[in-house]
Amino acid sequence: MSTDPSGLLKCLDKEGPLIPLAFFRIILGFMMWRHAWFFIDNNLIDRFYRDKFFLPYFDWYPLPSQAFYIFLLGIMILSGLFLIIGYRSKEAAILAFISVTFHLFLNQIWYRHNRYFFLLMLLLLVLSPAHRVFSLSSANSYNTGKTWTFFMIRLQMTLTYLSSAFAKTLDSDWNSGNVLRGRMYRLVKGNNMGNENLPFNISDWWAQLVTSDFVVNLMTYLALAQEYFLGICLWIPQTRKLALWVGVIFHGSIEYGASVLVFSYASLATYFVVVRPTTRDRKFYFNPEIKNHQIIASFIAHFDWLNKIVLYETRTNELKVEDADGKRYRGWMSFAIGGSCMVIPYIVAYPLTWLKHFGVGVDSEITDDHELNAAEFILLRFPGQWLLTGLVAIALIYQFFLWILIKRHISWNLQDLSPLDSILILVIFYMVATYYRSESKRRIGNINS
Amino acid sequence: MFAETTLFSAELYRITVDGKKVKTKNGIWRVNEDGKRLTYSWDRMVRDYRLNSLEREKRAKGSISLTLKFFDAALDYVADRIPDDHETRQLVLTVTYHKVGREKQTVTLESKKRIF
Numbered sequence: 001m002s003t004d005p006s007g008l009l010k011c012l013d014k015e016g017p018l019i020p021l022a023f024f025r026i027i028l029g030f031m032m033w034r035h036a037w038f039f040i041d042n043n044l045i046d047r048f049y050r051d052k053f054f055l056p057y058f059d060w061y062p063l064p065s066q067a068f069y070i071f072l073l074g075i076m077i078l079s080g081l082f083l084i085i086g087y088r089s090k091e092a093a094i095l096a097f098i099s100v101t102f103h104l105f106l107n108q109i110w111y112r113h114n115r116y117f118f119l120l121m122l123l124l125l126v127l128s129p130a131h132r133v134f135s136l137s138s139a140n141s142y143n144t145g146k147t148w149t150f151f152m153i154r155l156q157m158t159l160t161y162l163s164s165a166f167a168k169t170l171d172s173d174w175n176s177g178n179v180l181r182g183r184m185y186r187l188v189k190g191n192n193m194g195n196e197n198l199p200f201n202i203s204d205w206w207a208q209l210v211t212s213d214f215v216v217n218l219m220t221y222l223a224l225a226q227e228y229f230l231g232i233c234l235w236i237p238q239t240r241k242l243a244l245w246v247g248v249i250f251h252g253s254i255e256y257g258a259s260v261l262v263f264s265y266a267s268l269a270t271y272f273v274v275v276r277p278t279t280r281d282r283k284f285y286f287n288p289e290i291k292n293h294q295i296i297a298s299f300i301a302h303f304d305w306l307n308k309i310v311l312y313e314t315r316t317n318e319l320k321v322e323d324a325d326g327k328r329y330r331g332w333m334s335f336a337i338g339g340s341c342m343v344i345p346y347i348v349a350y351p352l353t354w355l356k357h358f359g360v361g362v363d364s365e366i367t368d369d370h371e372l373n374a375a376e377f378i379l380l381r382f383p384g385q386w387l388l389t390g391l392v393a394i395a396l397i398y399q400f401f402l403w404i405l406i407k408r409h410i411s412w413n414l415q416d417l418s419p420l421d422s423i424l425i426l427v428i429f430y431m432v433a434t435y436y437r438s439e440s441k442r443r444i445g446n447i448n449s
Numbered sequence: 450m451f452a453e454t455t456l457f458s459a460e461l462y463r464i465t466v467d468g469k470k471v472k473t474k475n476g477i478w479r480v481n482e483d484g485k486r487l488t489y490s491w492d493r494m495v496r497d498y499r500l501n502s503l504e505r506e507k508r509a510k511g512s513i514s515l516t517l518k519f520f521d522a523a524l525d526y527v528a529d530r531i532p533d534d535h536e537t538r539q540l541v542l543t544v545t546y547h548k549v550g551r552e553k554q555t556v557t558l559e560s561k562k563r564i565f
Contacts (some may be wrong), residue, residue, distance in 0.1 A: 046496070053495040053523045108497045109519060112511075132467065173454065182454030182508075 016147040017279045019306055020272035022086070022134035023343075024153070025093070026124055026432060027269035030425055031118060031262040032096050033395070036076035037263065039103070042071065055108040063106065075099045083125075084428060085391065086436070089120045090131035097122040097315060102343030114263030121266050124153050134436045150273040154234065157270040163230035165224055180223065184211045198420060234274050241340070244271055244349050255422075265421065272306070278322075279307040283322040284338050285314040300338055305433040308341035308417040320363055333361025360376060394409055394424065455509040457516060457546035461491055464539040476503040492538045494521045513546050517556060520544060524560035535565050540548050 043049035048066045056063065064072060076099050082092035100119055104110065128149035130267035131137075209215060214281040230247050233239035249266065284300060286293035296319065300309055314320070320335035329337055333356055339349025356362070461473045471478075478493030492501045498519055499507045509516045524540050531537065540560040547553045 042497070052493075053497070053500070053519075053526045055522050178548070179454045311552065 012146070012148045014147050015144050016150075016277040017307070018133040018143050018145045019279065020150070020275055020277065021128050021130035022432075023305065023429065024128075024269045024434075025086075025089060025125060025130040026084050026134075026428060027265055027272075028096070028118075028121060028414055029080045029092075029423060030421070030428065031266055032076050032083065033138065033268075034421065035100065035115075035118065035262055036073045036080065038047030040073055044073070049107065053109075053369070054106070057105050057108055061105060064316050069409075070104060072099055076103075080246045081395075083391070084432065086131075086133075086135040086137075086432070088131075088137065089135060090126075093122065093125045093130070097126050111393075112261060118262045118266050121153070121269070124149055124156060127152070134432055137189060137368040150277060153270050153273045157267065157274075158231050158234065161227045163226035166229060168224055168227070174220065174224075177213070177358075180219050181211055181216045184216060199397055210288070216449075237276075238273065241350060245276060247271060252330040252422075261266070275306065278324070278430055280310045281311050282309045282341055283320075283340065284314045284334065285308050285316065285320040287315060287317060290317065296335060296338075302430070302434065303342045303344055305343055305429055306341065309338055325354075328363040329361040330357060330363035331361050336361075343429065365441055371448070389430060394427060397422065455513040455546050455548045456506050457509055457544055458506040459503050459520065459542050459544045461503055462541040462543065463537045464541060465537050468538075470541065473503075476501075478537075480534045481514060482533050482535060487533055487549050489534060491527060494530055507511050509546065513548070516546075517544060517558065521558050524558055528560035528563055531553055531563075535541075 005023055039049075043065075045385075048069065074094055079092040079096040079099065083089050083096065097119070100115075100122055104115055104119060129143075129145040132145055168179075171179075173179050185360065226246065230243055230250065233243035233336070234247070235355045236243075248271070251264045251267050254260060284297070286297045288294060288297070297311055299309060318330050319332075319334045320328060320330045321337045323330050336349045336352035337356070339345035339352050342349075453559055461476045461478075463471045463473060463478060475493070476554060477488065479486055479488050481487075490507045492505060495501055498516065498521055499510050500516070500523055520542055524542055528537075528540050539562050541560045544558065545553055
């Protein structure tokens with residue numbers, strides 16, 4: 001009898017680099033703060049939630065005292081911090097999952113699809129080996145491990161897209177365009193929804209245009225097509241990068257237009273595990289004697305957080321890159337291809353790489369070179385503890401800025417500022433990635449000596 | 450399943466012990482009790498899910514069916530938390546809602562009858 005494992009078991013046993021899970025974990029950690037902060041602001045600072053109308057799911061469900069509620073939110077904040085910095089992150093993930101679950105069932109009014117989605121993501125984080133990478137307790141911050149949870153996270157995201165698309169397709173308000181017509185009306189008329197004569201009576205020509213049947217139907221079909229596209233094409237290798245790009249714009253515009261609590265960022269977090277799970281599969285050639293090359297190479301060393309690029313020293317006067325498929329490109333196309341592997345420049349660099357299909361920047365010369373370790377190229381070498389201290393300080397200053405200065409004194413809606421969170425997340429990525437990269441190098445150096 | 454575009458506004462009424470239906474002003478009402486004037490406010494007791502700010506038109510969060518369900522529970526909640534109001538027998542909420550592209554509808558919700 002054959003003892004070969006089935007395809008499914010093989011899939012479960014597959015190993016790969018775990019770096020994407022580290023970024024998934026960091027974003028979920030940050031979302032723990034965002035999640036907790038919302039409830040601190042609305043249900044502690046405003047008034048304790050049991051001192052106003054609430055509706056538990058079950059009569060038998062234990063209701064917290066105010067002191068316990070503060071403790072519960074404190075657990076969320078702390079577990080978020082530990083998930084970000086990678087300290088006892090397995091335990092932190094379990095605590096995060098338990099605290100968010102317990103909290104969700106305290107009040108029916110708090111239910112949102114995005115909070116349930118967040119809960120599922122935390123469950124997958126608990127099951128994943130995310131604690132083994134970018135971790136204070138691991139000797140090698142760039143560990144490999146079982147990647148079956150990558151599949152589960154992608155599946156969850158796909159189900160979210162497809163269920164949303166199906167539900168909207170079947171819903172008469174959506175497929176008739178009424179929902180988007182209402183949103184467009186809100187957009188052109190601010191928050192004044194008190195129009196007695198809907199469908200709309202708007203005099204401005206552009207307002208009439210954006211609420212017209214043609215525009216509204218077009219937008220409805222595009223919105224639906226986008227969700228089907230993301231649900232399907234994130235799985236297909238040939239369309240994956242395009243789908244990621246579309247998805248970043250899709251979620252970015254949702255976050256910018258109507259901050260949906262934790263949904264946008266938690267969805268974008270899953271994109272790290274959609275990325276092809278390979279590392280060091282692009283070669284970037286630069287001449288260290290040319291200043292511009294130095295700057296670009298150091299940028300890559302700082303921001304190649306997914307460890308996709310190997311830097312090579314060469315004597316040619318032009319930047320060159322060897323893509324994952326072995327094809328070589330030169331000039332600005334090499335920068336575009338390098339940028340399309342990195343988080344920050346991706347949104348701009350990726351569309352530029354389409355030009356390579358038209359023969360732009362193709363290079364056929366053989367290059368004489370030798371490999372450099374990207375970690376050696378990091379210009380700023382902060383001691384690790386300063387990076388982590390800085391991380392906490394930035395988070396506290398940020399929250400202080402939002403809450404004390406803006407909310408208390410300028411009475412600005414916090415949702416208007418939510419896109420700023422992405423800057424904080426990128427700063428956190430930078431600090432954590434830099435810390436662990438230099439830390440790994442130091443530890444490996446110690447082992448070798 | 451996904452947020453519909455339904456606009457609603459709600460008005461709060463009191464059914465007094467003598468059977469009259471009295472409208473509150475934006476969910477605020479006053480009663481005399483032992484020579485003291487007591488003021489009650491719906492907004493102080495009900496704040497989330499856009500169930501506050503009565504008499505102002507808003508977009509329903511989630512769906513109108515959930516909004517109505519929560520309004521119904523909130524009525525009983527408020528009725529339980531006005532022990533010194535011996536003039537109000539029952540609270541009544543009239544919710545008028547309007548799904549985009551459809552006719553307006555009105556629903557009347559009642560709290561449980563208060564026993565003094």
